[in-house]
Amino acid sequence: QVQLVESGGGLVQPGGSLRLSCAASGIIFSQNAMGWYRQAPGKQRELVAGITSGGSTNYADSVKGRFTISRDNAKNTVYLQMNSLKPEDTAVYYCRTMGLNYWGQGTQVTVSS
Secondary structure (H helix, E strand, O other), X not given: OOEEEEEOOEEEOOOOOEEEEEEXXXXXXXXXXXXXXXXXXXXXXXXXXXXXXOOOEEEOOOOOOOEEEEEEHHHOEEEEEEOOOOHHHOEEXXXXXXXXOEEOOOEEEEEOO
């Protein structure tokens, strides 16, 4: 079965950093594009960052220059490094396999102010 498990969320002060991890199983990880999405209460789920099987990346304008998506195929894991966090980054962050459309359960990121 396919399983995506996010970790690394928590409470952080504005300007702080977090690194989210998503460990995948049940797929040929290296052959899958992966993405990070987020959803705040009352808002639509939005794409934050994506990475192809070849390592090409894309970012939402709101996080460009602050967030970095990366992958470690040997560990079947995709990461989201989040720096210079702002209160508006507060959301549940979800991992997704792009082509297969599987989702993790999400991890809460709260940026206090």
